[in-house]
Amino acid sequence: MDVIEMAHKQNESLEESKLRGTGDISVRNLAANGPGNISSKDMILRADQIDLKNLDAQLDKHLSRVWSRNVESQRPTEAWEIDPSKLEIRYLVAQGTYGTIYRGTYDGKDVAVKLLDWGEDGSATVAETAALRASFKQEVAVWQKLDHPNVTSFVGASMGTSNLKIPSGNPTEGYTTLPSRACCVVLEFLPGGTLKNYLFRNRNKKLPFKVVIQLALQLARGLNYLHSKNIVHRDVKAENMLLDSSRNLKIADFGVARVEAQNPSDMTGETGTLNYMAPEVLDGKPYNRKCDVYSFGICLWETYCCDLPYMNLSFSEISSAVVRHHLRPDIPRCCPSSLANVMKKCWDGNPDRRPNMDEVVRLLEAIDTRKGGGMIPEVTELSHSSIVSNESPELPSWVKFLGEKNGDDDDDFELPSLAYWIENYKVDSQDLDVKSIVNNIVDSDVDKVSRILKGRFDSDVDVFRALKGCKIDLNESLVGQVLRRFSCEWKPAYGFFQWAKLEKRFSHTPDLYNLMVDNLGKTKKFDLMWELVEEMSKLEGYLSMVTISKVMRRYGKSAKYDDAINVFKNLPKYRMEMDVNALNILLDSLVKGGSVEHAENVYKEYKDCIAPSLNTFNILVHGWSKSRQIIKAKTSMNEMRSHGVAPDAITYTSLIEAYCHEKDFRNVDAMLEEMRRKNCPPNIITYTVVMNAYGKAKETSKALEIYEKMKQDGCVPDSSYYSSLINILGKAGRLEDSREVFEDMGKQGVAPDAYTYNTMITVAAHLSREEEALKLLYEMEKNQLKPSIDTYVPLLKMCCRLDRMKVLSFLLTHMFKNDVSMDLGIYALLIRGLCRNGKPQHACSIFEELVQRGFLPAHVTYMKLVEELKKKGLLKEKDRVEELMLQAKQQNTSDSSSSNV
Structure with missing residues (x-):
């Protein structure tokens, strides 16, 4: 009877139906007749023709399944085991001999998932299955202890996981499930x-x-x-x-x-x-x-x-x-x-x-990888014909019009080589509406939240109400992305932050608290910022010098110098030490905020109780040099010597930068010689500063000669040096030479970074080379370099100047998708640019969005728009702008810094 039962299960495994006998109980007959058509005669078997060895093997394999399930149900949970409910497998990445790799997420983090068979397909015996699983457990036990920057990080694993939803190889087939339980290894992606x-x-x-x-x-x-x-x-x-x-x-x-x-x-x-x-x-x-x-x-x-x-x-x-x-x-x-x-x-x-x-x-490590020039263009090789003149306002040949031409067709164009990329953002050039741009982006939970937060809110309470019923899975990455997207708008950012904490019971990490503190400081909501700081002080391990430094820097940038100093003085209240590290953060915040005088006073007040460091004096020297007060910078330099602190390359470079601002290159050369005499040779930063100064003075030949001096001092160019060289050549109109330097960087072992790309984009946009500029932005995306506000500013200016409304819409979408928040400066840039180019009607929609987002437009921006609307006879639009400005002033007056959530 056991033999017949195994024959009926032939669909489970071909091996189970390979019985040799004259009774015709074969796979072929079963397939032809079906089990229900087997006669009693067919079921008579001769015992001497049954393959007993094969039958024993099959029985052993069936026992393996039963044994493994019993053992697995009784074994304790391992420390490295994951929670399968938190694992989402998205799509197939690769297939190999030892398993299949999928892309997925575990607990909200990007992971790679490797799936292996668990040995329940009947092909292994009890002993073989036990050995397989013991080997796997040993391997995972070793791997979980590995911790090295050049070894893929282990997230966790699961033995015998069942009911996993595995995406099919064919997208139309949706999800499939493994025929039995699987071994699952989860790694960083x-x-x-x-x-x-x-x-x-x-x-x-x-x-x-x-x-x-x-x-x-x-x-x-x-x-x-x-x-x-x-x-x-x-x-x-x-x-x-x-x-x-x-x-x-x-x-x-x-x-x-x-x-x-x-x-x-x-x-x-x-x-x-x-x-x-x-x-x-x-x-x-x-x-x-x-x-x-x-x-x-x-x-x-x-x-x-x-x-x-x-x-x-x-x-x-x-x-x-x-x-x-x-x-x-x-x-x-x-x-x-x-x-x-x-x-x-x-x-x-x-x-x-x-x-x-x-x-x-x-x-x-002993191999010397430094390479000499070859990529720096010689002065004599650069012809005047490479200077690019301003282009015609007519569209260049690579522009392709969409649809029939009409009076406004210059607004709608497409770059043939980049069209598929731009079209993926689904931009609409008919109206430049920032809100509609956001409404068209709904791909993920972040985008769902963003769409809600782009509404108009009178307070953070309104944000809280708007988010009620929003069904999303919160994690640190999502919350951080939303806070960065709305870093310039305190109401949606703070309302979302509080909603996540109170409504969704999400525990914000210290990093998220610090990000929110920084956002509130950026938007000058200092009362709210301090409420959050006080809240952090009550959570163990949350409040740190990272938080305090953000507070001091935001006060400094807002010219609230006394407030920044008081933060330092109150450090003991938060059980933090008033040491030289905290002092240097304060001094740096004051100097970067534009008041080296306040920094000097603080230094004098505390120098006897807090021993100053090299960095302390470098901050002061830099501050005085930046404000072009060279005598006071030298006084600070003498002060540091009196404290037994020797000036370093950074100290001298700050003084050299001051002389560069004055175009006093004689003193620049004297300082370089002094550095060499003092056994403190100029470094790559020093030479980059000097080269930049020559470039700004339009002495391009002198700037290029700096490279030879660098080689004499053994300095190797870095990405900042190349970026500065690219900028100098670009401003001289030599775009092709800039591009040559850019393309040759990799051959010299220096990879272009985001700053280098920003420089190239600025050069191309300044010369109205829009195709070149957009290709560079596309390359940044391909190379996974994160764009910043500095990436977009030259592109936006170019589009306003050249009437590229469709590309302007695309760029605003691209900014939003890359979590670059639009601040007051970007809104003002767009309004001024559109007015300057005779499009005040487009500027009106930007102005309205600006007011609705809670910003108070600068008076000069408002007056420029009103004047342009008058010139165009757009009186209805002018009245609307005046009405919006009045609304913005009232809103700014009534807008308090406190929260009602």
Whole structure:
């Protein structure tokens, strides 16, 4: 009877129906006749023709399922186990030999989810299943203890998880579920993708030598850490290395990793990927951690060449050639010998001659990656023909009109090369309405909240009411994003903050409290800010010098110097020490707020009870230099010497900057010489300041000569230096030269950062090169560099100047999606820009939105708009603007700093 029952279950597994007998109880007959059509004759079996060995195996596999479920129901919960209810699996990322990788979220954080079969498909015996699970538990137990910046962070795991909703490979199929329980490993998600894909993208231009060494060092340090924990990865390859958004490398995929055996003969068998396998592994001999060193050598070659090893050989040819003929990848002649030697040491055929990973790290750290010029344009090579003149107000050739032409068609255009990107933001050029832009963005919980918060509110209580019934899952990331989006609007930000705390019972972290404190200080709601600070003081561990520094800096920027000083004096009230660190924060806040005089007075008051530091004096010297009071700056410099503190490069650079403001280059050169005499050579910041000064003085040739002086002092250009050079060339009208410097930065081992992109965008926008400017913004997004207000200001000015209403709408949408809040300055910029270009009717909608958001327009902005409306004869609009201004004044008068929530 057991045999017939197993035959009826043939749909569960093909193995269970492979019974050999003459009774025709076969898969073929069952499929043809169906179990209900089997006759009693068919069910007569000859005992001597039943495969008893196969039957025993099948019974053993069924017992495995029952056994595992009983054991799993009784076992205690492990410390590393996740809560499956908090896991959301979104979409498939990759499939491999040892599992399937999905993108998802766990407890609101981006994660990668690796799913493996749990051994309940009947293919494993009880013993095999037990061994599988014991091995997995051991691997996870080791992995959870790993903590290194070059190893992928472990979030948690789950053994035998059931009822997971797994997205199907076909988007139209929705979700599917694993046929049985699964093993689930949750890791941090790294958005930069695999090292293999990064190398493939750079296969044509290759990587700068400095980048090669950086990536190699990160991999070497990660492997050295694993080996220090007696862990052998056994599958080191570019595909198993991941990059974060800053191009930091992290080792991933520990599917075949294991703790190194004390007896080398315990570790045998082909494990890994053929192209990267060490000869001893390919040959089936015992091996140890040195197999990882060999694989690292192959990865090092691959990173330098941006190519795959042994491309023209089959797997069998590779295996034979590596083991018997000592085949290794060809090292290019241009490869520096220092790097080539590391490769050769690592892939030595004798494991005992290969270095340990700690030695590899030292070898790589000793390599000098500094490169000389080659990218700095020579003065004689830059022709006057490269100067870009102002372009015609007519649309350039790359503009494509949408629909039929009419009188206002110059407002509606599309960049062919960027059209798909702009269209994804669903902008509408018919009316420049900031509120409608937000209403069209509803993709996530953040956007749902944003749509509500973009309404008009008389108080934070109204915000609280508007959010009632809003069904969203709150987490730290979401709350932080909303607070940043509305950082310039205290009512929606504070109302949301309180709603999340009181209505949703969400526990704000210290970072979120600090962000809200900063927002209230930015909008000058100081009473509310202090209420929040007092609340933080009652929560253990919440109030810190981070909070206090934000308060002091906001007072400083608002010219409330006495209030900032009182915060410092009241530190003991909050059980904080009035030490030199707190003093320096106060002095810096006062100086950056525009009052070095107040900073000097505070210093004199406390210098006898708080020993000043080098930073203390540097802040004062910088303050006096910035206000162009060189004599007082030198007095502060003498004061620091009297305290036994020697001036450093920052001190001298502040004085040099003061002379630069005066265009006193004779004294600049004298200070540079003094720095060298005092054994305090100028650094890259010093030279960048001097080069900027020459650029502002329109002495471009002198600015370019700075590079030679830098080389003499051994200074290596950084991203700030290149950005300044780009800015100088751009302002001289030499956009092509700016672009050449920008594109060559990577070859010199210096990656362009957000500041560099902002500089390039400013140059292109200033020269009305709109396609170039928008392409740069697109590149920033692709390279995962976060734009700031400085990114958008030149673009917005350009669009106002060139009547690009559709692109203006797109940019406002792009700003909002990137959590860049519109402050009073941006609104004023748009109003002035549109008025200047004869479009006061568009400026009216901006003005109305400005008032409705709770801002009080500057009188000069208001008068400019009224005058332009008069000139155009738009009297109805003029009356509306006057009415709005009166409303804004009344609103500002009645608007108190206290909250009613």
